Amino acid sequence: MILIVGGAYQGKTEYAREHFKGYEIENHYHEIVRTQLTEGKNPLEEAENYLDGREKLVIISDETGYGLVPVDAFERRCREETGRVNCFLAKKAEKVIRVVCGIGTQIK
């Protein structure tokens, strides 16, 4: 599995399409985490199950932790869990690429 992270609108999807042809692309994974939280699920467990048996997969997720602590309790939880899930995915990934201004840097 390849993990691509970065801020919103940094060209992550385009980067994935250009560099990982023939791969399954799971985009906006941070939104999946948000949905799981609203449904009362555990995003870390969900991520583990999701990865099970998949190959040639690119997961794209926003980095959401680069701001002030949100006032809203759910938003705080969402931000924290997204960070933890990204850490987990990074651990499982063969490669982690961070995209800033459309430029990808392989950090793992």
Add this chain to the structure above:
Amino acid sequence: MLYLVTGGSGSGKSEYAEKLAVLNHQKEQGSLYYIATMVSYDEECQERIRRHRVMRKDKGFQTLECFCHLGQIYVKKNDVVLLECMSNLLANEMYQADGSIKKRGKEADIQLMASILEPVLQLKRQAGCLVVVTNEVFSDGVLYEEETKEYIRLLGKANAFLANHAEAVTEVVCSIPVYLKASV
């Protein structure tokens, strides 16, 4: 030796900073201190503090609590100190009753230097190794009110100052260390 560790929320920067402190402690003869800065005002804070305590357990840290007045902490030459974190310390100095940063603008800059930054450099001179954790709070694109902008401005200033005085600066991204200055 000053290490600055930065990163977003939930990035794994605490765990990385702990590892760095423990590793350095193995080379030094002194004590291993964790300076805790989080004021607990509700159940959620308690939970955060609990999570961090569990993470630190069995790593040999002695915990010192410091909400304000960092300059009152003294350590010895071979001690290794992990200070976590700048964003809490700044909030405490600005918003706690006994904090020192009560004015804004230029005067806040002077107070920031006196109450936080000079004391960090003092700790750096005293200790064998100092690891400071800070936070990237600068990129959510939200337009905050003046008071909050002032907090963000001061934290940015503190980060840049500390990075300038640090031998190594690391940004932790998804638990992966990205070296911004030197390499450790």
